[in-house]
Amino acid sequence: MAAAPITAPPIKPYPVIPILEAGAMAGTKSFPANAQIQEALGFPGELVEDWHDKAIDKMGELLGKYRSLKVYLDACVHCGACTDKCHYFLGTGDPKNMPVARQDLLRKVYRRHFTWSGKLFPKLVGAEDLTKDVLDDWYSYFNQCSECRRCSVFCPYGIDTAEITMAAREIMDSIGLGTKYTNEIIGKVHKVGNNLGLPGPALEDTLSSLEEDLKEETGLDIRIPLNEKGAEVLLITPSADFFAEPHVYSLMGYAKVFHAAGIPWTLSTYASEAANFGMFIGNYGQMQKIATRVREAVLDLGAKRLVVGECGHAWRAAYSFWNTLIGPFDFLDPNYPVPQHICELTYDLIQRGAIAFDKSANDKYVVTFHDSCNVARGSRMGGMPGGQFEIPRAIVRAVANKFVEMYPDSIREKTFCCGGGGGILTDDLMEVRVKGALPRMEALQAVVDSDGVNFMATICAICKAQFSKVLPYYKFNMSMVGGVHQLVGNAIRLGPK
Amino acid sequence: MTTGTVFFALLLYAATLLGVAGLAWRIRDYARTPAPLKIPTTPAPTTTGGVVLRMMREVFLFESLFKANLWIWLFGWMFHVSLALVLARHLRYFTEPVWFWVGWVQPFGMYGGLAMVVGLAGLWARRFLVERIRYISTPSDHLMLVLLLGIGISGLSMKFLDHTDIVSLKAFALGLILFDWQPLPAHPVLYVHLFLVALLIGIFPYSKLLHAPGLFFSPGRNQSDNPRERRHLADWAAKLEKAKL
Ligand code: HEM
Ligand code: SF4
Ligand code: SF4
Numbered sequence: 135m136a137a138a139p140i141t142a143p144p145i146k147p148y149p150v151i152p153i154l155e156a157g158a159m160a161g162t163k164s165f166p167a168n169a170q171i172q173e174a175l176g177f178p179g180e181l182v183e184d185w186h187d188k189a190i191d192k193m194g195e196l197l198g199k200y201r202s203l204k205v206y207l208d209a210c211v212h213c214g215a216c217t218d219k220c221h222y223f224l225g226t227g228d229p230k231n232m233p234v235a236r237q238d239l240l241r242k243v244y245r246r247h248f249t250w251s252g253k254l255f256p257k258l259v260g261a262e263d264l265t266k267d268v269l270d271d272w273y274s275y276f277n278q279c280s281e282c283r284r285c286s287v288f289c290p291y292g293i294d295t296a297e298i299t300m301a302a303r304e305i306m307d308s309i310g311l312g313t314k315y316t317n318e319i320i321g322k323v324h325k326v327g328n329n330l331g332l333p334g335p336a337l338e339d340t341l342s343s344l345e346e347d348l349k350e351e352t353g354l355d356i357r358i359p360l361n362e363k364g365a366e367v368l369l370i371t372p373s374a375d376f377f378a379e380p381h382v383y384s385l386m387g388y389a390k391v392f393h394a395a396g397i398p399w400t401l402s403t404y405a406s407e408a409a410n411f412g413m414f415i416g417n418y419g420q421m422q423k424i425a426t427r428v429r430e431a432v433l434d435l436g437a438k439r440l441v442v443g444e445c446g447h448a449w450r451a452a453y454s455f456w457n458t459l460i461g462p463f464d465f466l467d468p469n470y471p472v473p474q475h476i477c478e479l480t481y482d483l484i485q486r487g488a489i490a491f492d493k494s495a496n497d498k499y500v501v502t503f504h505d506s507c508n509v510a511r512g513s514r515m516g517g518m519p520g521g522q523f524e525i526p527r528a529i530v531r532a533v534a535n536k537f538v539e540m541y542p543d544s545i546r547e548k549t550f551c552c553g554g555g556g557g558i559l560t561d562d563l564m565e566v567r568v569k570g571a572l573p574r575m576e577a578l579q580a581v582v583d584s585d586g587v588n589f590m591a592t593i594c595a596i597c598k599a600q601f602s603k604v605l606p607y608y609k610f611n612m613s614m615v616g617g618v619h620q621l622v623g624n625a626i627r628l629g630p631k
Numbered sequence: 632m633t634t635g636t637v638f639f640a641l642l643l644y645a646a647t648l649l650g651v652a653g654l655a656w657r658i659r660d661y662a663r664t665p666a667p668l669k670i671p672t673t674p675a676p677t678t679t680g681g682v683v684l685r686m687m688r689e690v691f692l693f694e695s696l697f698k699a700n701l702w703i704w705l706f707g708w709m710f711h712v713s714l715a716l717v718l719a720r721h722l723r724y725f726t727e728p729v730w731f732w733v734g735w736v737q738p739f740g741m742y743g744g745l746a747m748v749v750g751l752a753g754l755w756a757r758r759f760l761v762e763r764i765r766y767i768s769t770p771s772d773h774l775m776l777v778l779l780l781g782i783g784i785s786g787l788s789m790k791f792l793d794h795t796d797i798v799s800l801k802a803f804a805l806g807l808i809l810f811d812w813q814p815l816p817a818h819p820v821l822y823v824h825l826f827l828v829a830l831l832i833g834i835f836p837y838s839k840l841l842h843a844p845g846l847f848f849s850p851g852r853n854q855s856d857n858p859r860e861r862r863h864l865a866d867w868a869a870k871l872e873k874a875k876l
Contacts, residue, residue, distance in 0.1 A: 154762055199867060201664040202850045208657070209845030212772045213707065214757065214764035215699035229766045238767065251771075251837045259838075260769035286672045288699035290689065290707075291842055292851030294672065418667065418868065454669045454858045461862050471859050511673055514856055519674035519681075547674060548698075 140565045142607040143225060143572050145579050149543075151218045152227035159228040160270075164277040165562045167312035174321040175420065178310035185309040186264055190247050192305045193240075197248065202297040207244045209291045210234060216285040216293075221550045222278050225569030230275045233285035233295040239271050240302050269311075276302040277313055278566050280558050281414065281447075282507035282551035296556070300416025303557075307415055315560035320411050323424050328373035328407035337403055340376050348386055352628055356393045358385070358401065361435065365400035367392070368432050369476070370408045370452070371443025372595035380616040381598055384444050387619030390626050391480050394489045399441075405431035408448035409595065413455070414557035422459045425451065429460040438467040441474050444617050446506035446594035447555060449475055453513040477593060478515050480622060481525045484532050491625040496534035499589040501621065502581050503527055503539070504574065504601075505549035506594035520546075526618050530591055533625040538585045544577035552592075554600025567600060568607050575608040582610075591618050636815040639825050640807060646833035653836030654844065661848040667865035675856035682855050689852060702757065710750030710779075716743030717786075724804040741790065748783040751776055775838065778827055785824040795821045 169179025182188055197204050216233040218224065223231040230236060238260065245252030245261035252261030262268060281296035306312065322331040332340075341358045348356040359365060375385040392399045405427040412421030432440055440463070442452045452473045457463065463472040471478065483489045503526060515521040523546045531537055544550055553570030581587040592598060592615060601615035676682050688694040693711075696704045720740025722733045755776045758768045789795050796816040806813035815821075834840070847853060864872070 151763070154766060198664060199667065201661060201666040201848060202670060204664050205661055205845045205848045205850075208841040209839070209849065211839045211842045212764075212767050212769065213696070213703055214761065214767060215696050215703050217763040217767065219699070229763070232763060232767070234767050249837065251834075255771075257770065258774070259771045283672060286851050288695055289851075290693055290696040290699075291846045292672050292689075292695065292849045294670065294851050297670070419871075422871075457858050457862050458668060458864055458868065473859075512670070514673055514675075519677060519856060522673070547672075 140568050140607070142568050142575070142604075145572070145576050145608065147580070149224065149573060149576060152224060154229045155227040156229055159222075159226050159231060159278060159566065160274050162278070162563065162565050163274050164313040164315060164557075164560060166273075167314045167317040171314060171318045171321055172307075172310060172312050174324070175307075175312070175317055177307045177312055177317070181310045185269070188309045189264055189269075189305050190243075192308045193244065193301070194248070196301050196304060197244075200297070200301065202294065203301050206237070206291075206293045206297055207241050210237060210241065210293055213290065216289050216295075219285050219288050220279075220295075221282075221284070221553060221573045222280075222566065222570045225553070225572035226566070230271065231278060233289075233293075236275050236279055237293070237295055237298045239268065239275060240298050243268065272302055272306060273311055276306070277557070277563070278570075280507070280551045280553065280556035280570070282555055283511040284507065284548070284551065287511060287547050297416075299556070300414075303414070304416040307417065312415070313557060313560075315562070316411050316414050316557040319409075320415075320420055320424070323407050323409075323411070323427075327402075327404050327427060329409050329411070330373045330376075332373060332376065332406065334403040337376060337406060341401070344382060344386060344389075348389065352390075354393070354628055356386075356389050356628070358389050359399065360401050361403055362398075362400035363435050365398045365435065365437055367397055367399035367439045367441050368405075368435055368437035369399055369401055369441045369443060370405055370428055370431075370448075370473075371401070371476075372408045372445040372448055373406055374595040374599060375443055376406075378595075378599065380602070380613065380620060381444075381595055383620035383623060384617030385619075387617065387621075387623030387626075388443060388476055390623050390628060391476075391483065391489060391619070394626055394628055395483050400435060400437065402431040402435060404434070408442055408445045408452065410448060410451040411557065413447055413451050421451065421455065425456055425459045428456070432466070439470050439474065440466060440472050441476055441479055443476050444593040444595065444619060446508035446596060447512075448595075449593075450508040450512035475515050475525075477526050477529060477618060480619070481516070481529055484529065490627045491533045491622075492627055493533060493535050493625055495625040496621050497536070499534060499621070500536040500538060500585055500587045501530055501534050501589045501591055502537070502578070502587045503530055503545070503618075504552070504590050504592040504597060504615075505545055506592055506597050507549060507551040507555055509593060510547055510549045523547075526591075526593055529618055530621060533621045538581050538587055540577040540581050544573065550574045550577070552594070552597040552600040553604065555594075555596050559596050559600055568604055571600070571604045571608070575604075575610075578610070579608070588614060589621075590615050591621055592616075593618050632812065633814060633817060635817050635822065636803070636812065639815055639822070639829075640803075640812055642829045643807060643825070643832075646829035650832040650835045657836050657841060658844050658848075661844065665865035665867060666850045666854070667868045669854055669856075669858040669863050670850050671854040671856050672851040673856055675854065677856050679855055682853060686847065686852060689846060703754070706750045706753030706757070708750075709746050710754060713743040713745075713747035713750060716740045717747060717783075720744075724801045725808060727801075727805060744783060744787050744790065748780060748787065751780050751783060755780070771838065775840075778831060782824060782827045782831065785820050785827065789818075789820050789824065793818075793820050
């Protein structure tokens with residue numbers, strides 16, 4: 135596509151619902167996957183000849199498998215409550231980025247083929263045939279949804295556009311229309327064990343150089359063990375933690391926590407990835423296949439506990455789906471939740487007084503916390519509903535003196551997605567990413583102005599990568615974003631107690 | 632027996648059959664379709680009791696809608712509460728002797744009728760005035776509101792303007808239930824009212840009115856948040872697992 139420079143929409147003092155700009159984002163398309171990428175996952179290499187019939191058949195199959203899809207396609211009353219809730223709509227003004235309009239792209243075909251009203255009176259109920267134009271719209275707009283579930287919080291029936299998007303992507307994959315970004319990455323996990331395609335020896339090198347960094351910083355032998363049999367904890371973390379900034383600082387933070395608490399732990403090369411992009415394409419089989427590596431690794435290494443690092447959708451997959459996909463985990467230590475989030479582990483150690491902090495180490499920061507969408511709306515931490523909000527905040531408060539909240543409609547269950555989740559974190563969708571970040575950037579600007587916030591903590595690899603890239607478009611410093619365990623790592627007291 | 636009586640008796644039977652059978656088929660279909668993954672919108676209750684409470688807040692208070700948009704909530708809630716009152720008030724035509732609580736709601740039901748029309752008018756106005764909602768509205772969205780407004784207005788005009796013979800109407804209604812047909816008063820406004828009601832009942836399970844049963848089957852709202860504590864496995868997923876072993 136022509137390289138018109140992407141400019142960020144202007145930041146307003148309070149969120150304004152945009153005026154509709156029909157078709158504004160229709161031409162912005164995720165790069166399609168080539169035949170090699172598609173076929174590696176068992177999908178057709180290119181758009182199949184009889185794509186129309188295949189797509190309708192697939193839709194029928196999914197309607198029989200997923201109650202969510204069936205009920206959500208039937209139940210919408212077009213009340214409009216969700217129309218102004220999606221960050222992509224707020225950032226782009228494209229009406230097809232309104233959650234209900236996005237759903238309607240699929241719903242109109244559903245009505246045409248699977249409901250009496252749509253078969254008999256298509257015009258009346260907004261039913262339409264699956265034409266090439268409709269398919270084009272599917273490809274554009276179902277790849278402009280980060281499956282963040284913000285719309286589902288506000289819908290009176292809990293209609294979750296993420297479920298519709300997943301179904302649409304699964305249908306498209308089945309007729310040969312996958313995205314390069316997501317499907318290539320899934321192929322890498324299957325082959326190498328992580329999204330980056332980082333082979334074992336490279337991983338080993340990276341980790342030992344990080345150990346050297348830790349030694350230099352602290353003077354202590356803080357280890358980042360790999361493939362160590364018999365370690366108590368197997369940590370599954372997003373592979374970005376191994377080399378990307380600011381992600382590595384969180385990895386070093388985890389290492390310090392394990393060191394200070396004296397918990398033997400290990401990473402695994404075979405399962406060196408917490409992310410599960412199978413979820414993004416709504417494909418149960420792919421999701422299960424990716425997760426199975428985790429089960430095999432934990433059995434192989436003989437670990438007793440399964441802990442997951444800072445990553446949003448990975449935590450949703452782990453918390454909500456692992457037990458279903460790769461459970462039961464009856465061979466692990468029943469005294470700990472399976473899986474356990476690294477924040478739950480750290481919080482527990484803080485509660486027990488097993489680790490201590492020098493908060494002043496973070497005094498250069500005024501911290502705010504960005505709730506990652508998948509953690510906020512697709513999972514939990516601790517024993518109480520809402521623990522996913524309280525626990526990370528409690529950690530931040532325990533390790534830093536200055537903490538400020540962003541405005542209430544932008545945090546907790548109402549949090550805005552960073553703009554890069556759900557398979558959108560690719561350069562070919564830069565415009566979608568920059569514009570979709572607008573609501574979060576506005577909320578951030580407000581606390582920067584009022585309280586001088588200079589650090590936005592988060593617990594998601596995608597959020598970190600997305601913000602690092604997008605913050606400069608809004609004239610912020612890219613290093614304003616970092617992990618909660620980066621702050622933990624700064625403040626934790628190490629050495630002999 | 633006038634043609635009017637026969638026509639409306641048959642129409643109402645047909646509509647009820649179509650409506651009830653269709654609804655039973657949809658509900659059965661929802662109930663039988665598996666939900667393979669745990670997908671409650673969190674924070675969600677961790678227990679079944681909690682889920683029941685969450686659901687009651689959605690059904691009676693429209694909690695999520697309240698969080699989303701006060702105008703839609705206001706008009707929508709007003710319409711639905713009024714509709715419930717009006718339906719309760721209508722029970723007096725179908726019960727003999729009239730149940731005591733149906734007697735109590737009579738006066739409220741009357742205001743309910745007015746409030747229902749106001750609520751519907753508000754919802755309809757949004758479909759014209761708010762650009763986003765105009766964009767998503769289909770003809771059937773408008774017609775559904777017109778249909779309900781038609782029912783409300785024809786009903787109210789029999790109350791306030793052009794009375795019909797309530798005593799014979801009740802005899803007709805009871806007659807329908809007992810399969811002992813009685814004459815229906817020949818009254819144009821009543822004809823309109825009954826025709827629209829039959830239409831509403833008939834299309835219920837084939838339209839977006841499925842939102843009423845749909846809410847109860849929405850995994851985002853009816854699942855408890857306990858995936859770590861209890862393994863959740865759908866039949867087809869279990870078969871997949873078996874096949875792999
Ligand atoms: C369990 C029972 C029900 C619940 C919880 C429920 C809830 C809701 C909610 C939350 C809305 C969205 C807000 C609004 O637009 O009003 C809605 C819309 C609507 N409901 Fe219901 N409802 C129920 C039963 C019914 C019934 C029995 C009817 C009619 C016979 C009905 C007719 C409608 C209509 C026509 C709309 C769309 C209004 C519009 O176009 O804006 N509902 N319902
Ligand atoms: S899931 Fe998130 S990105 Fe997708 S439509 Fe809803 S609010 Fe928008
Ligand atoms: S809030 Fe729910 S019912 Fe209302 S338009 Fe959006 S998806 Fe449809």
